[in-house]
Structure formats: structure tokens, C-alpha cells
Amino acid sequence: MSTSSSQDPLPSKFGVLVFPAFQALDAFGPLDAFNNLADKHKMDLAIIAKTLEPVSTKYRDPAMNPFGSNFGESIVPTHDFITAPPLDVLLIPGGLGTRADEELESLYEFVRKTYPSLKYILTVCTGSRIAARAGILDGKRATTNKNSFEKVKAVGPNVKWVSHARWVVDGNVWTSSGVSAGTDMALAWIEEVFGKEMAEEISRVMEYERHLDPNDDPFADLYNLPREG
Amino acid sequence: MSTSSSQDPLPSKFGVLVFPAFQALDAFGPLDAFNNLADKHKMDLAIIAKTLEPVSTKYRDPAMNPFGSNFGESIVPTHDFITAPPLDVLLIPGGLGTRADEELESLYEFVRKTYPSLKYILTVCTGSRIAARAGILDGKRATTNKNSFEKVKAVGPNVKWVSHARWVVDGNVWTSSGVSAGTDMALAWIEEVFGKEMAEEISRVMEYERHLDPNDDPFADLYNLPREG
Numbered sequence: 001m002s003t004s005s006s007q008d009p010l011p012s013k014f015g016v017l018v019f020p021a022f023q024a025l026d027a028f029g030p031l032d033a034f035n036n037l038a039d040k041h042k043m044d045l046a047i048i049a050k051t052l053e054p055v056s057t058k059y060r061d062p063a064m065n066p067f068g069s070n071f072g073e074s075i076v077p078t079h080d081f082i083t084a085p086p087l088d089v090l091l092i093p094g095g096l097g098t099r100a101d102e103e104l105e106s107l108y109e110f111v112r113k114t115y116p117s118l119k120y121i122l123t124v125c126t127g128s129r130i131a132a133r134a135g136i137l138d139g140k141r142a143t144t145n146k147n148s149f150e151k152v153k154a155v156g157p158n159v160k161w162v163s164h165a166r167w168v169v170d171g172n173v174w175t176s177s178g179v180s181a182g183t184d185m186a187l188a189w190i191e192e193v194f195g196k197e198m199a200e201e202i203s204r205v206m207e208y209e210r211h212l213d214p215n216d217d218p219f220a221d222l223y224n225l226p227r228e229g
Numbered sequence: 230m231s232t233s234s235s236q237d238p239l240p241s242k243f244g245v246l247v248f249p250a251f252q253a254l255d256a257f258g259p260l261d262a263f264n265n266l267a268d269k270h271k272m273d274l275a276i277i278a279k280t281l282e283p284v285s286t287k288y289r290d291p292a293m294n295p296f297g298s299n300f301g302e303s304i305v306p307t308h309d310f311i312t313a314p315p316l317d318v319l320l321i322p323g324g325l326g327t328r329a330d331e332e333l334e335s336l337y338e339f340v341r342k343t344y345p346s347l348k349y350i351l352t353v354c355t356g357s358r359i360a361a362r363a364g365i366l367d368g369k370r371a372t373t374n375k376n377s378f379e380k381v382k383a384v385g386p387n388v389k390w391v392s393h394a395r396w397v398v399d400g401n402v403w404t405s406s407g408v409s410a411g412t413d414m415a416l417a418w419i420e421e422v423f424g425k426e427m428a429e430e431i432s433r434v435m436e437y438e439r440h441l442d443p444n445d446d447p448f449a450d451l452y453n454l455p456r457e458g
Binding site for chain 2: 014023024025027028029031032034035038039040041042043044045047054057064065066067068069070071072073074075076145146147177178179180181183204205206207208209211218219222
């Protein structure tokens with residue numbers, strides 16, 4: 001499973017992609033683990049979006065908001081797709097906003113263009129839909145949100161989708177199941193790259209009891225997903 | 230433990246307090262549970278800060294950032310302490326920024342002034358330090374981050390601090406242990422107020438395996454905290 005050599009410098013240049021109606025915890029679970037890691041290592045974060053306008057978690061389609069709630073949070077990008085700095089690690093959250101193919105075309109292009117120079121790409125939940133649309137999951141094993149599994153699978157016919165997994169690692173591509181699974185994946189990634197002690201220290205600071213087994217996925221069965229043949 | 234009557238309308242007006250160097254997941258764990266709840270009920274969120282400038286999770290004290298990282302996220306307030314709307318529920322995250330007493334004086338005053346009209350107040354992690362400073366925990370049972378337990382205890386000498394608890398409920402005051410514990414508390418609060426089925430549905434959507442027992446706290450022992458006499 002190891003993808004890094006001890007000669008390589010540790011990854012320090014992180015980026016996260018945000019887009020309208022991203023799922024807050026998909027981003028902020030992993031990001032808060034990385035926030036803690038940045039106390040122990042020199043790390044920079046670029047928050048990357050189509051423009052520098054704040055990006056909200058709110059749905060823009062009224063059909064998604066049947067009770068007319070005015071509920072969501074906006075995050076401030078630091079870079080757009082043109083000004084984004086070189087990155088070692090790119091994190092892609094999911095959310096209902098991942099379905100807006102037309103809106104996301106330039107974001108897919110950014111992922112496609114950026115992937116070859118990354119050390120790692122991490123997707124959470126339906127963030128793997130974005131990676132699939134960008135074409136970088138073709139031929140690779142990957143997972144996604146279990147409630148949206150069949151829908152995401154349909155947009156990546158050449159991806160080896162894994163139904164029963166909290167997260168999946170294939171080379172430098174890490175994909176997690178829905179929302180909270182991203183935090184487990186981020187901590188497993190920290191363990192892989194920065195060591196077990198660091199992952200355990202950050203889990204302790206976050207008072208987080210990790211799921212340690214990537215294959216233990218209680219939610220696949222809950223959604224009655226079939227296992228791969 | 231029930232604090233609501235079935236005659237009461239369900240709480241719909243939510244607020245979250247943010248301040249420099251708040252802990253991202255303290256806020257976004259509960260908020261993302263509430264984001265999901267807002268798909269099922271009419272709910273509004275006010276993001277409240279001293280000013281309408283974006284509020285960053287970054288430390289402002291260079292001593293807190295020994296490696297010179299440039300790593301953090303900024304959230305956009307919707308209201309300041311003057312323009313904040315009437316609220317049913319106020320969520321207060323923690324973080325190292327809770328130690329900035331001088332900076333937070335007007336925030337303490339806001340909590341003090343707002344508490345009597347709230348249906349519920351929820352604090353996560355060292356957010357209980359803010360509630361203690363505002364004086365609203367006096368005589369009440371409460372908990373906080375386990376790594377900072379003794380420090381927070383010292384600022385609330387009239388609070389009945391509970392060392393071994395994932396979260397504590399005393400009347401309409403809900404306080405949780407560190408970071409991730411806030412998500413468990415938020416889902417327990419949803420169960421209490423919106424029903425068990427709703428809490429389970431939201432946990433399923435978040436692919437989150439809840440800690441269901443507020444008294445089961447693996448982190449208190451990890452930090453060798455004594456039990457109350």
C-alpha cells in the first residue's frame with residue numbers, strides 16, 4: 001500500500017477544491033485533521049474555486065430545498081483555477097453540487113491538468129464523481145458515497161468501483177465513502193505518509209475514534225449494495 | 230433528560246458563533262448534521278461574529294504556529310453581535326482562539342445577553358470556556374475538551390465540571406468534549422428534539438457511526454483525568 005519513499009520530502013503543499021453545494025463535513029473532516037498536522041509540519045493550504053467569491057454549501061436548485069431553509073456556510077477561496085499554486089496533495093469533497101456537470105466543466109479540466117504533478121489526490125464521498133468525470137479514475141479501484149453508489153458508478157464505467165469499503169487506495173489515488181468516512185481516510189493517509197504516531201496524536205487531539213479497517217463498511221450493507229463479483 | 234414539550238414548535242432559528250482561531254470541526258461537525266436536518270425542516274442559520282469580515286481558523290499568535298504554516302479556512306459571517314436575529318439554538322465551537330479573553334469580551338457579552346431567550350445552547354470542546362466566561366454555566370453540570378480540561382475548569386470555578394463524559398446535558402445547556410464529540414452531541418440533540426428516526430436518518434446520510442452513550446468517554450482516561458468525588 002506504500003506509495004511514498006523515505007527519500008521523498010513530505011508533502012507540504014495542500015489544496016482543496018470547493019464548488020457550490022459542496023458537503024461541509026466532506027471538506028472539514030479531513031481539513032481539520034490537516035489543520036492539526038500543520039502544527040507539526042510546515043504546510044500551506046490553497047482553497048481553490050472557479051472564482052474568488054465565497055462558496056456556499058447551500059443548494060441552488062430550490063427542488064433540493066423543499067422546506068425553504070436558509071441554512072448553509074460559505075468558505076473563502078484563496079485561489080482560482082488560473083492562480084492555483086503547484087500542489088502536492090489535492091482534496092476533493094463531494095455533495096449534491098457534484099451533479100452540476102455544466103457548472104463544473106472548468107473544475108474537471110483543472111483536476112485533469114493538475115493530477116499528473118500531484119503526489120496524492122484524495123476524494124471524499126461523491127468527490128469521486130468529480131475525479132471520474134476528470135478521467136483520472138479510469139482503470140483504478142475507487143469508492144464513493146453508499147447512498148449515491150449506483151449514480152456515481154454510472155458516470156465512471158471504466159472505474160473499478162468497490163462497494164464495500166470505508167476507503168480505497170490505488171496508487172496515489174485515495175477515495176472514501178460518504179461524508180464521515182473522509183476523516184478516517186485522511187487519518188489513514190496521515191499514518192501512511194507521516195507515520196502512525198502522528199496519526200494517533202492527531203486522532204487524540206480531535207478526540208476521534210478512527211475506523212482503522214478500510215474494508216469494514218457498515219453502510220454498504222445498510223444500502224443493500226451487492227459485493228463485486 | 231427531556232427539555233422540550235410536544236406542544237412547543239420545533240426550534241428553527243439556529244446561530245453559530247465564530248471567532249479567530251476557532252476549531253473547524255467543532256463547528257462543521259454539528260453544522261453539517263444541521264445542514265442535513267434543514268432538508269427535512271424549515272431552518273435558518275445565522276453565522277455570528279464580531280464583524281462581517283471572514284473569520285479564519287488560523288492562529289494569530291506565531292508561537293502557536295511553530296513551523297510557519299499557512300494553513301486554515303475562513304468562513305463568512307452573516308451577522309454581527311448587533312444585527313444577530315432572535316435565535317432558538319446557539320452553537321459555540323472551541324479552539325485555541327477561546328483563550329483570547331480581551332478579544333472575546335464582546336462575544337461573552339453577546340452570549341450573556343442572548344442566553345435567556347434561547348431554547349438551547351450547545352457548546353463543543355473549549356466552547357464551554359466561552360459559556361463559562363459568560364457566566365451561564367454557573368451551578369450547572371458541563372464538560373469540555375479533555376486535553377484542556379484543567380485549564381477550562383480553572384475559568385469556571387462555580388461550574389460542576391464532569392471529567393468523564395462524551396457530552397453532558399443540564400437543562401437546556403448541552404456541552405460536549407473535544408472536537409469530534411460535538412458531532413455525537415449534535416446527533417443526540419437531534420434525537421432528543423426531532424426524534425430518533427430523524428437522528429438515525431441523518432447519521433446514515435453522513436455515514437457516521439455515533440457514540441450513543443454520553444457517559445462513555447475513552448479520552449478522559451487517555452488524559453488520566455480523575456473522576457469527580
